[in-house]
Amino acid sequence: MSEESSVNERKREDGGGGDESAQKECKHVEILLDIDYVDDYIDSCIPATLQQGGEEGRAMRGRGRGRGRGRLDDVEAEMIESDEEVEAIFINHEDVQALSPDAATSSVPISPGEKVRMWTEEILPNFESVIRKKWVHALWKQGIPWKLRQNVWPRAIGNKLNLDHDKYESLAMVVNDRSFFIPGIEIINNDLPRTKLKGKDVDEAQLRVLLCTVSALQPEVGYVQGMSYLGAIFLLFMAPAEAFVCLGNLLSCRFFPSFLRMDAEKIELRWKVFEILLGQELPDLAYHFHTIGFSSDLIITEWWLTIFSKNFPVELSCRVWDCFLLEGESFLFRAALGLCLLLRDRMVGRAMEDCHAVLMRSGESVEAEDFFRAVGDVKASSKFIREMLEA
Template sequence: MTDNSVLNKYGFFCNSLPQLTHLQLHQENARIEKWAKMLRNWQRYSTSKHKKLKSRIRKGIPSCFRGYVWYLISGSESFKSKYPADHYQSLLQNECSRVVVNAIALDLSRTYPSHIKFKGEEGRESLNRLLKAYSVFDQEVGYTQGMSYIAALFLIFLSEESSFWLFATVMREYHLREFFIRNMPGIHESFYVMNGLVRHNLPAIWKHFKNISVSPSMYATHWFMTGFNVNFSIEISLRVWDCFLLEGQKIFFRAGLAMLKIHSKEICESQFEEMMLMNKTLGEKTDANELMRTAFSFYLTRKLIDRLKTDYSHNPKRKYLNWERIDH
């Protein structure tokens, strides 16, 4: 058997498949039945039983329901309703700038190259159309490297048009576009918040990073800009996005802190060059369940995150500005 000759349940070619026990299969079937019941009573669970919904989403949405649930919890249908029924098709009729066309073309072949959908011309062309349509829809953003991974993840579970509206919702309503517009204000704000959270929650790592001159711009850029879709297992990417679409960007900080905590020994023993190399491999060897358990073990309030964001906007602390801040 040659390398990457087996197709996993998400559509990625890999070397081998995990062997599930009868107990694990039984548990998975039980989860699917619980979710089927919940979806039949969606109005109730999304309002009066929201706590139960949140708990189940944090444990992971069954893949057979994932696309449907993502579309539901994101409010994409409501966002779509603000535009004419044929708006996506009309966007496809518009010409993109040559710069955007070329930038998208460069990323098509390197976005999930081991996924069956994007190995084929049809899948890559679907991703191409979606990204071009968004560049017309939001011309201030256009296209920036990193966006293709988010759009491609949605295309694995949803139709092209539904993926577009989910992508547009995430960019606009979840404010991810601030990671991609000129000067990337959202990503720099996230670096500041991450520094504050690392200092509060992982002081030994904060001290070590200070000693070896490592800032979030060096280890967390691809975490935030791709939503943990690069250098991470697909299980981690999906679990992060399950939570992101219900709870927002706080999960990015939780997952980032969890990554640092799980690998704290290796990190604190590393020098600058070793840390840069490790950052490309740690995510793929991290267990998704362990990451999520660790992520939610932190006492992380929205109040603290909002305070750090306010500090960054009005009176940033120099110790958290350990990268070159770009202002408009």
Template sequence: MVAEAKKREIKEAHKRKRIMKERFKQEENIASAMVIWINEILPNWEVMRSTRRVRELWWQGLPPSVRGKVWSLAVGNELNITPELYEIFLSRAKERWKCFRETSSENDTEGVSVADREASLELIKLDISRTFPSLYIFQKGGPYHDVLHSILGAYTCYRPDVGYVQGMSFIAAVLILNLEEADAFIAFANLLNKPCQLAFFRVDHSMMLKYFATFEVFFEENLSRLFLHFKSYSLTPDIYLIDWIFTLYSKSLPLDLACRVWDVFCRDGEEFLFRTGLGILRLYEDILLQMDFIHIAQFLTKLPDDITSEKLFSCIAAIQMQNSTKKWTQVFASVMKDIKEGDKNSSPALKS
């Protein structure tokens, strides 16, 4: 027994030493990458962003110290939002909240409907308390609670056509952790204005179905056995993909891993969101093949906590985002055309 205990102790000591060595190496790599990003890449952003060297470095994950800056540059500001514009919409939001508190009337107030009232007050308030609940910083009394409330409130005034949708709070929270308040709002508004996010947050069923159909083309191409298994249970992508896309994986994955997904999403765009989904399915393929409909849905809704960056990104790297000779954008365009023409037999993803 003593000998066995001694062996276990030695084994644990070697394991701790290996983990510490890996962590030290990782920290060294981050420090080295940070110098390159700060001194070489960021000062020459437009020239270097698409080079092979930068793309490879980007894939490995952005150093936390430059993450927010790179995200902002990659997302861009097509909407031309300024910090001053953010302050204007934040002031409007505060006026609206004040007005709602002072009146119990259900009539429109300054053109704001009861639905807007509920969205801007109750839903945002409720969702903030559910956003990264293990992190005190977003809870009431926490240092970022009011900042998160402000950004979400300002957005409902900036885009009343979209309003507030559950899941937005997670996206805003991740941006707040990496950017100053006004910059976080600018990135948030521009991010939600991308075609994929706009389709999901406006609940554009037609566009969402096209994204699901395109996803299934690559699902069948990469993971045919699992694809057929899901088909046998009539388990469709909306059951698990909606939550992943709505929060950009920030609710489904550990925060540090979600940030690394965001890194490459900012590099590659919407395609990477669906590639990540396929990477998750590949990672757990053997487990999922043993499950029925209910257990698959439950598993994908609450992914294991021990999912690691190395394992997931290894699976993502193995996913080929090319169907025959067509890439994601081409397949998506074909699906759009097929649905428009009503020829549902032209796309394998749309077969019943």
């Protein structure tokens, strides 16, 4: 059964219900890509506070520079909007220097060694006190040094579930017992040989145990396709027990429970939000998608569940992960929009199958700097995207 069919089936089983606000979010579905209606739809689903001020309010909605969102020890926590937060834009080396406490007056680009020093001596020892600083966010968005992700990512994700090495070892021992039922074990066995990271080998034995232990944590959900890519990325940087803690906590926060449990209402909301944003950012491409019947569910589900690690080379996908762990889900929307912006000329006028192939094979042709430059050109701010998701 396809993902779309599964979602629709779940919705029928639930009676297509939902509270009044949820129904309001989903109205005008049939005209989301009709450009004449995009602004009216946005006005109907964003909070009144964002609509106040006439032209000023509209300028706020369209402004491309919003506040970032952090994912600190509590992965469910909101970052407080304040002057200490960095704007959700991508900046160059010179901007990083200007914001760095030690390089404020330097005109020399920051070397990889200096970045490592700043992380190890200035950021990690003082993580809680500096995490909201602009210069930290600026440096973070340039990409966390490879060997330091094993230290930074766990702190960014947090450990809300209180998982530890002992929990991993006990579950690993249980799942190795063939008499123990592992939810989704057949899908895990099928997915392992198909999980290929672009540029790095995957240790299937370690990945199998990791996926089985995480599936055993939530037997009511079990394993869902896409989780293997998340596990494989974590295993690039940390031992299986640490990867277990990170993956278990990551899957318990934000949008993941909705996708893992096939929550039709929340999944469809994300499809619609993306289509609205695409209509604002790239009206010609949005209109073309609408004309050929290309639906966002064909790409969003896979990109979200794998955080782009199935499509992008490892180096690029890990930088996407860095930004996702800093800003939250809103960055995934901005990344998807940036990718569409970068590939627009290769899709407008093409058939649906061709457009899908261009997006799914984007990792073969997209350069990291071009991609992040395109993301920086996206006008929708992280704050505005969060407002749409939470309206």
